[in-house]
Amino acid sequence: MQIAQVRGTVVSTQKLPAMTGVKLLLLQMIDHDGNLLPRYEVAADQVGAGMGEWVLVSRRAIAPQPMGATEQRPVDAMVIGIIDTVSVDKGLLYRK
Numbered sequence: 001m002q003i004a005q006v007r008g009t010v011v012s013t014q015k016l017p018a019m020t021g022v023k024l025l026l027l028q029m030i031d032h033d034g035n036l037l038p039r040y041e042v043a044a045d046q047v048g049a050g051m052g053e054w055v056l057v058s059r060r061a062i063a064p065q066p067m068g069a070t071e072q073r074p075v076d077a078m079v080i081g082i083i084d085t086v087s088v089d090k091g092l093l094y095r096k
Contacts, residue, residue, distance in 0.1 A: 043077035
């Protein structure tokens with residue numbers, strides 16, 4: 001898992017039918033000191049993360065399928081949690 005900050009949304013009107021209804025977020029990765037890295041990634045969001053929030057990103061997540069769907073959703077990364085606090089040995093790194 002990686003920690004990232006929500007920086008925006010990604011909208012795609014032309015996409016595979018399996019991706020219908022999937023919210024996509026633009027995330028900026030965060031290093032171990034809480035600094036933003038110059039690295040961005042698009043991830044599916046099923047937890048309702050908002051702009052500026054710190055989130056947990058998994059690259060091994062399986063995107064939930066809509067009822068009755070037969071094809072897999074092609075998702076490389078998924079937001080799997082919204083972070084409330086991050087603490088390290090030198091103190092509090094982040095608090096919502």
